[in-house]
Amino acid sequence: MHYFQTRFLWGSGTSAFQTEGAWNQNGKGASIWDSFTHSSVSGSLDREVANVASDSYNRWEEDVKALEYLGVRSYSFSLSWPRLFPDGNARGQPNTAAVKHYSYLIERLLEKKIEPIVTLHHWDLPQVLQEDYGGWKNETMVELFEEYATFCFHTFGSRVRYWLTMHNPYLVAVQGYGTGVHAPGEKGGPATSLTVAHNLIKAHAKAWHAYNANFRTTQTGKVSIVLGSHWVEPQRGKAIDASAELCQESIEAALGWFASPIFGDGDYPVSLKTKLGALLPAFTPEEKLWVQKTADFFALSFGPNNLRLGQSVISYGQTVTPDLRRLLGWIKLEYGNPSVLVAEGDTNICLSYSIITLFSFIAIKLDGVRVFGYMAWSLVDGFEWNYGYSIRRGLFYVDFSQQNRTRSPKSTAQYYREIVNDNGKDAHTHSHNSNNTIHVITVTLPESHPGY
Structure with missing residues (x-):
């Protein structure tokens, strides 16, 4: 039985800082993550940065x-x-080598009939903007981001x-600042x-309006x-009504913080306003109208960072659980059944629970969630932020000890x-023991492209 539309966007994903390397090659400037990692380690060994x-x-x-091997x-x-x-x-001249690099990548993907899904900003802010403006603390970033997006x-x-x-602004706001x-x-x-967070939401809206x-x-x-x-659920044996309300507030404190202004009424959830009071920045009536509905589909990250952080925003009587089906159902009910792209589905979570039984048949067929794509994260092992190389999330194992x-x-x-x-089709019947061992199948990969 097929659970997916014919053109369902099966895919995989990466981010620039985690995988590109070449941190100062071909004219690239330093990012805040370059500076952060270089100052956090002694000796600046490549394995630590x-x-x-x-x-x-x-x-x-x-x-x-590797994408061709997967058939995505x-x-x-x-x-x-x-x-x-x-x-x-972005008002100045771009780095020509970088423009060529991304153009080559996009063109090759299209040649292979692979749809490029492009993120403008996945955490690696130019270090100079942090030094000159204080980064995302400064509202000036809203206009600077619009100019970058427009380019x-x-x-x-x-x-x-x-x-x-942008990718997961919650983590930028909470973990970064x-x-x-x-x-x-x-x-x-x-x-x-x-x-x-307030500046990130407005920057996103500004970019959306520029495109529109x-x-x-x-x-x-x-x-x-x-x-x-x-995702959180009441613990068994707890008073369900009261605990369910706490669960709702927990999701609103993470996902709703950003989703309510963009996919809802242009404002923060009432539960956040009640809890935070004057600490929470306010949108003007004009800004509410300007921010709301600035997304053409709902893009969801369901990775381990969210589950770990979820532990810190829950209240007594709740359990954090990797239940993608229920989270998709919540989004459908809360935001009027939008089309959904699972933009980051952690392979270690979702494949180990069988991606199909967890999400396809139940969420799409029974719950009617309009999911049109799924990005297994990540394509290759990379630098896992504050975990360095101690965690491997790739579908493909990368031997970091080898120069190639x-x-x-x-x-x-x-x-x-x-x-x-x-x-x-019937993928839930595949027998699979998801572990991160290297499979015996090998794939022939070409020599790397020479520099530009």
Whole structure:
């Protein structure tokens, strides 16, 4: 039985900082993550920073070969803002080598009939913007991001149908500027996180409006933002009504914080306003109208970071659980049944529970959730932020000890390949023991593309 539409966007994804490497190659400027990691380690060994990472900037053709091995119909990747504009200023001249690099990648994907899904900003803010403006704490970033987005739409948009403005702004606001666990490493607490989130939401809206006004009619693409969330349920034996209300507030404190302004009424959830009071920035009536409905589909991140952070925002009587089906159902009910792209589905969570039984038949067929794509995250092992290289999330194993960064498909890659190949047909009957061992199947990958 087929559970998916014929053109369902099976895919995989990566982000620039985690995989590209080439941190100062071909004119690239430093990002806040370059500065953060370099200052956090002694000796600046390549294994502790992302100077080389998976070397996907130089070995992008091998990544495309890996996508071909999987048989996927889409590839989600991010552009490096400091690679395109080392000084962060999109009004100036772009770095020609970077423009060529991303153009080559997009063109090769289209040749292989793989849909590019492009994220403008996946956490790697140009370091100069952090130094000059304080990064996302400063409202000036809203206009700077619009200019950067406009450049990307203008330069690549004729070949890109799906745009994602930014990835999981919750983690940027909380981990980057609140707790300091992520770059830029600021420990400003809740007040700073709320200010950063407010600016991120407005920057996204500004970029969406720029596309809507100047590019939509000619490029006919779609624009959204990737929002992350955990899922919580009442513990057994607890008072259900009271605990269910706490569960609702927990999801609103993470996903609703960003989704309610963008997909709802243009404002923050009432539960957040009640809890935070004057600490929570306010949208003017004009801004509410301007922010709401600034997404053409709902893009969801369902990765381990969300589950870990979910532990910190739950109240007594709740359990964090990796239940993608229930989260998709919540989004359907809360935001009027939008089309959904699972923009980050963690392979270690979802494949181990069998992606199909967890999500396809139940969520799509029984619940009527309008999911049109699924990005297994990630394509290759890479730099896992504050976990460095201690966690491997790739479908393909990368040997970081080898200069050529050899890629080998894991058992999860072969299993995902089977699912993609038959478009989910009876995939829940596949026997699979998801572990991160390297599968015996090998894939022949070409020599890397020479520099530009």
